[in-house]
Amino acid sequence: MTLEAKSKIIEESDFYYDMSYSLACSTFANMPADIGIATGSEATSDISSDDVDSSKEKPNDDLVSPPDAQMKTAALLDLYSGCGAMSTGLCLGAALSGIKLITRWAVDLNTHACSSLKHNHPFTQVRNEKAENFLSLIREWNTLCKKFDVHKSISLSSDLPRTSNENEEYGNEPLLKGTFEVERLVDICYGDPNSMGKVGLWFKVRWRTFDPSEDTWEPVGGLSDSPDCIKEFVQNGYRESILPLPGCVDVICGGPPCQGISGFNRFRESEAPLNDERNKQLVVFMDIVNYLRPKYVLMENVVDILKFADGFLGRYALSRLVAMSYQARLGMMVAGCYGLPQFRMRAFLWGALPSVVLPKYPLPTHDVVKRGLVPRAFMHCLVAYKENEYRHLEKALVLGDAISDLPKVGNHQPNDVMEYSIKPKTEFQHYIRLNRQDMKDYSHGDVTPKEGQLFDHQPLQLNRDDYERVQKIPIKKGANFRDLKGVRVGKNNTVEFVPDIPQVVLSSGKPLVPSYAMTFNKGKSLKPFGRLWWDETVATVVTRAEPHNQIILHPTQHRVLTIRENARLQGFPDYYRLLGPIKEKYIQVGNAVAVPVARALGYSLGLAYQGKFHGDQSLFKLPGNFIPIDHATETRVASLGASKGEVVETE
Structure with a gap:
C-alpha cells in the first residue's frame, strides 16, 4: 500500500493499526493476510494460540546449506560489540541458512575488546569510541557525503584518485622551516580526541615530510585550507564503506549496558530508570537504529531488564521499536539449551522492518540443569517447549x-x-x-x-x-x-x-x-x-x-x-x-x-532474510544436525575416533 493510500485510510478511520499483537513472545508483527483492513468497532485480530511453527512429532529435516558461491551477502553493524561474540555467532548461523552475513562495522568503548575483535575480524571497521559519539559521527559523515555528492561521483568513476607521495608534483619540494602541510587525512572521529574540552568532528592528519607517528587530530574547522584533502578522504571512505549510512545496513546487533539495573547497585532509580545515566545507552542504541533504519535489529541484555521496575526498560525497548514502525518480538533464551554447560539466561529483542519477515526464536536443542527465575510478567516470553509437548532434546552438557x-x-x-x-x-x-x-x-x-x-x-x-x-x-x-x-x-x-x-x-x-x-x-x-x-x-x-x-x-x-x-x-x-x-x-x-545462542539466532535471521518463515508463530525447531559439520569435515572428524558424550578426567 502506498503511503498516500495509507494516510487516506487512517484519516477516515476511528481506529487504525497495521500490526497484530500476540502474547507469545510479546510479538508485534505484520497482520496476517486474511485480516485485512478494518475500521472502528470492526477491527479484530484472530491470532492462533499455537506459537510453535513446526511438527510436534520430530525435529526438522537435517541441515543442508547451499554452496558459498550461491549465498547472498548482508552487512552487519555490531554495537557495544565487546570482543565480537554476538556478531560472530550470528554470522556462523546465517551462513548455515544460506546468507553470508559480514560484520562490516563494530563499535565498543573497551580498547582491548576492540583489539580482539579486529584480530579475529581483520576486514571489519572497528571503532573504539562511545556509542553516542558514533551516532554523531555517522550523522556528520552523511552530511559530508551529501556535500561532496559522493554517490554521484563514485558511480561516474570507480577509479577515484588517491593521494600518493610519488604522484604529487610537489612531493620532493622542501618546506620552509616551521611550515606544516597536510599530506592526507587518515581517520575521522567525533568527540574530543585531544582532551581539550572541544567536542566536535575531527580528522587525523598525516603531515608532509613527517612520520606516521607524528599524526595529529585536528578539528574540521582547522582544515579550511585543505578542502581537497577532505573531499578525497570522504570519497575514498565512502567507496570503502568505513562508516555506515542510512539504508546501507542490513542488520544491527548489540547489547547496550544498563548498569543502573544491576542487583549490586544499591542506588537504583526504580521510579524513572531512564533518568539514570547508566541506563541511557539503551536510548542511544535505539537512536542509532532510528537513524540507520536497518532491515533487522537484535538487542541482547540481562534478564534484569525485564525484572527491574516492572520491566520498564524492556517495555521501553519494545515500544521504541514499534513506535519506529518495526515489527518486534521479545524472548528469553537459556545458553545451556543450545549445547553449553552453563545456564545463563538472557533477553533478546528482535526488530524487523514492515517490508521483511520477522525472525522467530529457535527452540532448545539440549536439556539443561535449571537455575534462576523467570520474571512472572514475562513468562510468555520464555523460549521453551510447553510442558505437554513432544520434545527431542540432547542430553545436558556438563x-x-x-x-x-x-x-x-x-x-x-x-x-x-x-x-x-x-x-x-x-x-x-x-x-x-x-x-x-x-x-x-x-x-x-x-x-x-x-x-x-x-x-x-x-x-x-x-x-x-x-x-x-x-x-x-x-x-x-x-x-x-x-x-x-x-x-x-x-x-x-x-x-x-x-x-x-x-x-x-x-x-x-x-x-x-x-x-x-x-x-x-x-x-x-x-x-x-x-x-x-x-x-x-x-x-x-x-x-x-x-x-x-x-x-x-x-x-x-x-x-x-x-x-x-x-x-x-x-x-x-x-x-x-x-x-x-x-x-x-x-x-x-x-x-x-x-556463541551457540547467537548462532541459533543467526540461522533464524537467515531464514527470515530469505522469506522462508511462514505463519504468525513465534518459535521454530532447528534442524536435527544443527552443529555445522559438512560431509568432508564429518569424515575427517570421524577418523579421529569421536565418542559421543565420553568424558575422561584430565590429571
Missing part, C-alpha cells in the same frame, strides 16, 4: 564435555599460545576445535589460519596466600573452604570455627581460612574457594576469576579456570584469540553473548 581435553597447566602459565596434548574426547570438543573454513566463518576471507594451536589457556595467577589455600582444597566434588582445617558447619548451615582447634596460618602468617569466607552471605555460602566438578554445570560465566566468592576452581588442578576454559563454556571456537591483559580477557569472555 563441564567435562567442554574442557576435559585441555592440557594440564599450573597456577602460573605465561604462554598465550600452546599445542594440544591429546585428541578431543567428545562431540563438543571436536566441534569447538574446527577451523574457520569448516565452521563457515568468513571473517578471514579465503585465509585459513594455522590449525592445532591453542590460545589463551592461561589462568589468572593466584597470589601466594590464595594459592596455598587452593592447594589445601580437597580434590572431590563439592569441595570448598568448609573442608579446611578448623571450620565446621553449625546450626542453619552456618559455618563457624572449631573452638578447641588452634587457628591454622599460612607461610605469610595470615590465617588459612580468611574472615571474608566465614562471613560471606552470613556464613551460609558454599562459594568461597569452591571446586567445580566434571559432571556439573555453572550458573553463568562471570567476568572475574578470583575464587573468594565464587565457585571457579578446576576440578583436579590447583588453580582457577583458564580464559580458554571459560571461553569453551561460552562456546567460543578455539581459533578465536583474545588480546589484552589476562584480567581483561576474562572480562571480554564474561561479557560476551554465548
